Amino acid sequence: xxxxxxxxxxLALSFxxxxxxxxxxxxxxxxxxxxxxxxxxxxxxAKTFTDGKAAEPxxxxxxxxxxxxFDQKALGRSSSQMKAYWSKxxxxxxxxxxxxxxxxxxxLDTVAKNPAAIGYVSAGxxxxxxxxxxxxx
Amino acid sequence: MLxxxxxxxxxxxxxCGASQAxxxxxxxxxxxxxxxxxxxxxxxxxxxxxxxxxxxxxxxQVKSDLGDKLSVTAQLxxxxxxxxxxxxxxxxxxxxxxxxxxxxxGRLRTPFYKYSDFRDVGxxxxxxxxxxxxxxxxxxxxxxxxxxxxxxLGNFDSTLQxxxxxxxxEEEIGGTTAEAQIDNVTGVAWEVxxxxxxFRMAYLIGKSTFSINxxxxxxxxxxxxxxxxxxxxxxxxxxIVDESSSFAGVGFNIDKNDWVVVSEIxxxxxxxxxxxxxxxxxxxxxxxxxxxxPYVSFEKEDNTAKTELYAAIPTAxxxxxxxxxxxxxxxxxxxxxxxxxxxxxxxxxxFKAQYTSADNKTADRKDSVLVVGVDLVF
Numbered sequence: 476x477x478x479x480x481x482x483x484x485x486l487a488l489s490f491x492x493x494x495x496x497x498x499x500x501x502x503x504x505x506x507x508x509x510x511x512x513x514x515x516x517x518x519x520x521a522k523t524f525t526d527g528k529a530a531e532p533x534x535x536x537x538x539x540x541x542x543x544x545f546d547q548k549a550l551g552r553s554s555s556q557m558k559a560y561w562s563k564x565x566x567x568x569x570x571x572x573x574x575x576x577x578x579x580x581x582x583l584d585t586v587a588k589n590p591a592a593i594g595y596v597s598a599g600x601x602x603x604x605x606x607x608x609x610x611x612x
Numbered sequence: 613m614l615x616x617x618x619x620x621x622x623x624x625x626x627x628c629g630a631s632q633a634x635x636x637x638x639x640x641x642x643x644x645x646x647x648x649x650x651x652x653x654x655x656x657x658x659x660x661x662x663x664x665x666x667x668x669x670x671x672x673q674v675k676s677d678l679g680d681k682l683s684v685t686a687q688l689x690x691x692x693x694x695x696x697x698x699x700x701x702x703x704x705x706x707x708x709x710x711x712x713x714x715x716x717x718g719r720l721r722t723p724f725y726k727y728s729d730f731r732d733v734g735x736x737x738x739x740x741x742x743x744x745x746x747x748x749x750x751x752x753x754x755x756x757x758x759x760x761x762x763x764x765l766g767n768f769d770s771t772l773q774x775x776x777x778x779x780x781x782e783e784e785i786g787g788t789t790a791e792a793q794i795d796n797v798t799g800v801a802w803e804v805x806x807x808x809x810x811f812r813m814a815y816l817i818g819k820s821t822f823s824i825n826x827x828x829x830x831x832x833x834x835x836x837x838x839x840x841x842x843x844x845x846x847x848x849x850x851x852i853v854d855e856s857s858s859f860a861g862v863g864f865n866i867d868k869n870d871w872v873v874v875s876e877i878x879x880x881x882x883x884x885x886x887x888x889x890x891x892x893x894x895x896x897x898x899x900x901x902x903x904x905x906p907y908v909s910f911e912k913e914d915n916t917a918k919t920e921l922y923a924a925i926p927t928a929x930x931x932x933x934x935x936x937x938x939x940x941x942x943x944x945x946x947x948x949x950x951x952x953x954x955x956x957x958x959x960x961x962x963f964k965a966q967y968t969s970a971d972n973k974t975a976d977r978k979d980s981v982l983v984v985g986v987d988l989v990f
Contacts, residue, residue, distance in 0.1 A: 520762075520769060522711055537959050555903070555956040562989045563736045565638050566673060567729035568685040568706055568716060569760070 495598040495612050496544050499583070499605040501590040504528075508593075508608040513549050516593060518560065519570040524593075532573035533585050533594040541579065541597045548611040549595070634677045641670040642734040644985030653979040655970055656744060657693060665692035667741065667983065669732060671701065681708035689732060701732065701753065717757040723773055723801040724749065726812050726863045726876055734987030738872065738905050738954040740966035741983075743894035745911035745948055746878050749859075750783040754797060765804070773801045775816070785822055785887070786941040794818040794857065808868040812876075816859045820882050822852040827938065834934055841931060849921055850938065852885040870900040872907070888915045888942040896950075903956040910949055917943035945973040961988035 498513055500506070506524035515521035516530045524530050535542040537554050546554045564570030576582050582594040587604035601607055647662040648655055657666040671689035678684065687702040704718030721729045725747060730736045756777015763770050779794040799816030827834045828851070838847040863876035877893040891914045898907030922935045952966030964987060969980040 520764075553902075553956075554959060555962070558960065558989065559736050562640065562733050563730045565636075566640060566671075566687065566733045566736075567721070568675065568683075568702065568704065569729075571636065571675075 495610050496541055496548055496595050497598045497601050497607045498549070498593065498595045498609045498611065499586050499601065500593050500608045501586060501588075502604070502606045503590050504593075504606060504608070506608075510549060510609065510611065513593075513609065514551075517550060517573060519564065519572070529591050530593055531589065531591045533582055533592055534573040534575045535579065535582060535595070536575045536577050538577070539579065541595065544597075545595050545611070636675045636677075637672065638675075638990065639670070639672045640733050640735060640987070640989045641668075642732075642985060642987045643668050644740065644983050646981055646983030646985075649980045649982060652977075653981065655968065655979040655981040656741070658981045658983070668692035668985070670696075671732065673702075682706070712761055712763050714760045714762075715757060716760070718755070720754055720756060720758055720775070720777070722751055722754045722779070722797070722816070723758075723775060723799065723814055724751075724816065724859055724861060724878070725814070726803070726865065726874070728752070733989070734964070734985075735960075735962055735989045738898050738907055738952070738964075739896070739909070739950070740952055740964045740985065743876075743896070743909060743911045743948075743950075745913045745946065746876050746892045746894050749878075749880055749890065751779050751781075751792070751794060753781075754779050756797065768804050768806045770802070770804045775799045775801070779818070783822070785824060786938070788824055788826065790822040790824045792823075793821045795821070795854075799859075805865075808866060810865045812861075812863045812865075814859070814861045818857050819854045820852055820857040820885075821854055822882075822885075822887075827851070834938065838931060838935075843931070846921070846925075846935070849884060850886045850935070852882060852887060855885050856883045857881060872896075872898040872900065872905070886918065886921060886939050886942060888918050890915050905954040905956075906952070907954075908949070908951050911947070913944055913946045915942055915944040917941075943974050947971045947973070958988075960990060961986050 498508065504524065506526045508525065512521065512525055517532050522530060543554050546552055546557050550557060561572040565572065576585065579596040579600045582596055583600065583602055583605060586592045586594045598610055644667045645662060645664040646658050646667065648658045648660050651660050653660065669689060669691045671687055673685065673687040675683060675685040682705065684705045685702060686700060688698050689701040690696040690698040700719060702719055704716045704720055707715045709715060727737060727742050731742045731747060754777040756775060758773055758775040761772040777797050779792065779797060781792060782789050783792040795818060797816060797818040799814065801814040803810060803812040830836055835847040835851050859880045861876060861878040866873040875893065875895040880890040892912065894909055894911040896907055896909035898905050917940045919939060921939050922932065925932050925935060948968055948970040950966055950968045952964065955963045957963050965984040967980065967982050969978065971978050
């Protein structure tokens, strides 16, 4: 209960501080990506980019604020709805959720190194080592 | 023992960095307590003593990706109602033929319903339990092979599943336990969806053989006695030996603007037997208010006993009582209403409460039950 009371102001703060989310890929990735394409890749319904090359999505853990923003803006669902969605696939052998990384820095590093990777960070965190495929407002 | 071997293999795999096989371990659990709300009420295994055991369960799943598009998945599940004895609920290997075609072979879920595959994973849906009027048929697992084809048709996501296999186990038939076998199960399930709307249909056929002691015992069983009376033809009309059986189901789901509507209608038949056509449906409507989702649902079972089977037997006949009782036990008209709520209080857990009132018109009784609990995934 106490935890919840503390959580509420923290959540309120993090919502007020909401930043745009930048979906990032490797600089060599030339594929054009719409929000729908990103939705398909992050829900396991598409395994490739629009140019046919394999896509390896990387997610953020729920402790990072950009995760909830991404789930809402790119996938149109809350993080618990996404967890329910993946539990349907995981426990029936139909799919595996994207790997979760603990920080935006790890996502930036992974995407900078792997030409197949696709991830997201808050727009202000983007560096020159990655390419912004789409910014979600 | 087997479990320990698996565990050992898992530990070995996770410690051995060079190992090729990536092993994923996931689990889910439901801890539920409930009770019937009146002295004489009984429903879904609850009576008027509060029970934490009846519907609680825990499961552990190990999936190993063996590379080259081959993976193996085993799910061990223990139910409180079975004294937590752990059983393999699923055990299968998967092979991706292409990006859109996958073969699963082993112990699988029979794809009768929309929620068949994950009916035990409470976290995946809002109810405390899948609607029993529809989901209470039994025959939930099958040994066989299934082919999945997932694709997009225009703007629609389509999943087509073909399955072949057989069922062998115990099932409750007309209030008694039967040794049940369904051979040559062949079926198709197709789900198509777009942006919060989805539609599903399933059709399965098979050859059923159910053996019930009081009916099938070679000398003292009902069928043997009927045959001795010169009523071999009637015995054949009643008994369940290699009978053509079918299951048909359609359903839809709308998840739009925080409204969640789900409905399924099903019909199961076993030809040339005392088993009646089992017709059921449910409809559920819920609304998501951020982390709280209240819902209401209505279920109906409408099974009419095949009384024509004994219409020609004079009521004075010594076999009338036995035959009519076997046939009539299939009669069931029952309406159920559920009111419940899901509360996502934690990123990996949901609290749920559900009240159910079942009106059994055939037996002229009403039973109600309240269950509260937590569903989680890990």
